[in-house]
Amino acid sequence: MSLSFEHAQRVAIIGGGPGGYEAALAAAQLGAEVTLVERAGVGGSAVITDVVPSKTLIATADAAVAIAGGGELGVQLFARGADGRPLQPEIAINLAAVNKRLLALARQQSDDMRTSLVDAGVRIISGHGRLDGRDAVIAATGPGGTDFDRIEADTLVVSVGASPRQLPTAMPDGDRILTWTQLYDMKSLPDHLIVVGSGVTGAEFASAYMNLGAKVTLVSSRDQVLPGEDADAAAVLERVFRRGGMTLLSKARADRVERTADGVLVTLGDGRTIEGSHCLLAVGSIPNTAGIGLEQAGVEMTASGHIRVNRVARTSVPNIYAAGDCTTFVPLASVASMQGRTAVFHALGDVVIPLEQRRIAANIFTAPEIATVGYQEKDVLDGSINGTVHKLPLSANPRAKMIGITEGFVKLIVHAGSGTVMGGVIVGPRASDMIYPVAIAVERRLTVDQVSRVFAVYPSLSGSIQDAMRALHLVENSDGEEN
Secondary structure, three states, X not given: OOOOOOOOOEEEEEOOOHHHHHHHHHHHHOOOEEEEEEOOOOOHHHHHOXXXXXXXXXXXXXXHHHHHHHHHHOOOOOEEOOOOOEEOOOOOOOHHHHHHHHHHHHHHHHHHHHHHHHHOOOEEEEOEEEEOOOOEEEEEEOHHHOEEEEEEOOEEEEOOOEEEOOEOOEOOOOOOXXXXXXXXXXXXXXXXXXXXXXXXXXXXXXXXXXXXXXEEEEEOOOOOOOOOOOHHHHHHHHHHHHHOOOEEEOOOOEEEEEEOOOOEEEEEOOOOEEEEOEEEEOOOEEEOOOOOOHHHHOOOEOOOOOEOOOOOOEOOOOOEEEOOOOEOOOOOHHHHHHHHHHHHHHHHOOOOOOOOHHHOOXXXXXXXXXXXXXXXHHHHHOOOOOEEEEEEEHHHOHHHHHOOOOOOEEEEEEEXXXXXXXXXXXXXXXXXXXXHHHHHHHHHOOEHXXXXXXXXXXXXXXXXXXXXXXXXXXXXXXXXXXX
């Protein structure tokens, strides 16, 4: 579909990550004249150095776990020694080959996205973009950014992403002290990886490298891994981590990280020290908004440098929109994509459904995965909603038994009166896939009875979602009142 304008609407986008990419596609689809300025490559850091490579690494770690755990299912791998007797081989990880593959996949994904934009008629400029007032973008191109291209536009979209936060007492060197964008240069598995930070990024990489065979210590300043997430989910993950040999240090703040002759030394706030071969800093991110003309254009920012946006991704300047991790909204690639599309739809007059944070499905790619959507159990406990919580362990699921799953659960949060599904948590393999029907139920305000009437394959992991819905069935009296 394209909208009819007296003159072609001009849309200029800074940043080609998930938000900028989707904004460009949507604008081209609606018949606009679109220019995208991107410095690293289409897909941005999400595709090139963050989401795509990290999840590819995690997929490799999952494969290693599946091979190692085959014995529990009766699958045994043996090699024969010189005397003809069977030997049990060890699983070896060629990290150089793993990293080469994941970087190639990331670049291929970036190239595919670029092709999609070109085919849609989007003009792509490789360079650094900044706002020039409220109606134009300056693209610095050429060697050292010495050439400039000025693009006038009716609508501007800023989607510049964020970068790993650095600490003055723990400066990354790209060799032993690393951010998550620098991990992929390692040629071999670290002997002992110290992960500072137990949020989503820290937990995901700690899980992956543990499952690849590295010794891992996770330093958390809070009392649980994944602070702010569902407590039951965090407890499952901590149990799996400890069983896998990981050392968890809770309520331990890293004050300093230093290089040693052959590794790193991490000093904690209480004076304790930890020696390791490498240290990964996962202490949050900062938006890439400095020096790109936002303040001069009158765009309202937070003290942290994030761009304030409303539910249609609009900034304080009517024709300037923003999407992704550089904004005050939820920092997820899927959210950035939706923000980009929503921004363009709103700017060009198409139908818009404002984004609502409670309907966003999110996933943490640890092993097991943790997926969430909507209200959570803590919202019931603190009285924010009148809800009922039901939790069903995956170990009771017949399909889970067949494939050897012993950890995980399905948890539903349902309105106590109407039975409307208000939220959910799924912990288990491929929770990122399993959360979708729960997300649909939350989005469409379905009741547990409506969802439970949908046929689930038997046996399947998704059958646990149906079982949990059925357990919350509301019995009606003869006069129609619910019990």
